[in-house]
Amino acid sequence: MKPLTLWQYEVRRAGWAALLGPPIAVAVGVAAAVANPMPSDTTTARILLGTLEMALPLAAGVACASLVGRDPAVELQVTSSTAYRVTLLRRMGVTLGWTAAFAVPMAVVLIATGWWHRWPANHGAVVGQLTWVAPTLGLSALGFAAGAVFRSPGAAGALVTTLWAIQQFFAGAAQEHLPGRLLYLFATTRGAAPDDWTANRLTLLGAAAALIALAFVVLGRSERLISGEDE
Template sequence: MRPLTLWRYEARRAGWAALLGPPIAVALGVAAALANPLPGDTNTARILLGGLEMAVPLAAGVACASLVGRDPATEIQLTAPTPYRVTLLRRMAVTLGWTAAVAVLTAAVLIATGWWSRWPANHGVLAGQLTWAAPAVGLSGLGFAAGAVFRSPAAAGALVTTLWAIQQFFAGLAQEHLPGRLLYLFATTRGTVPGDWTANRLALLAAGIAFTGLALVVLRRPERLINEEDE
């Protein structure tokens, strides 16, 4: 199979959630900014950047949580020369690549229109891309690992959305101690302890990579997926 054809196929197998999730997340962020009842450019900029930091990573995390278990005949997949975990990793790469493309384009528009700089805690043009990249990698890795462990897209997606909601509604509790601050998803738009932002972003990236590694270890025995179907 030609490389382009292979990646197009993996994009289709990743599902509509992976393809439509990030654009819809951006659209919801823009709609929220337009409907913002609070006056002032700073509040509007915060909502626009919040769409990148909150909605886009959630869409990526839920999409990655649905990757394991999408194949209707896993036993056939196991006979292919390419290990199943490598196939799933390609689909995760497609999901994150598309998410990154949408997020970078959105960030470029915000930078060009001046909305990026109107949020005081934007952290610049380059480092500021960690606003969306760090939580997207963190939640995607968590979703991918949960899918491999639970063998259920629904359960994995529920774990991702539950963690997201807990940090959204209990931000104060999440930031009371250093571990919570380091793994807080919304440090750019909802704040964190001064000086903790860079460590927070790096910790989320590291957590996402670690979760992805865990998923690949679990998927070294993909026959567990077949056993689950037979039970």
């Protein structure tokens, strides 16, 4: 299979959740900023950066949660020359790349127009990109690992959305202790202790790496994947 054809196929197999999630997230976020009932530079900037930190990571996480279990004949996939877990990681890469295709231009526009710097806790134009990179990788890795463990896109997606909602609506409780602060997804727009932001972003990246490694190990057990199709 030619490389271009291969990637086109992986895009189709990633599914509509991966393709539609990011543009819808950006559209909703921009619409919310425009329709803000209390317009001010600070609140509008917070909504726009919140789109990057909250909406896009949720879309990516739900999409990655749906990757495992999409193939109707897994027993054929595990016998191919390319390991099935490599195929799934490739689809995860497609999903994350598509998310970045919307996040990066939006961040560039916000920086160029000055909206990025109108939020006091923006952390700069370069390092500040961890505003969306860290939670996107964190939630995506959680969804991917949950899909591998549960073998159920529904259960994996529910875990991602539940964690997102808990941290969204119970922000104070989520940050009462150091582990919660280090794993808090919305440290840029919902607040973080001055010395916690960098550690928080790095912890999320580390957690993402660990979860992807876990998924890689679990997906290597082909007999478990095949038996899961019969349940």
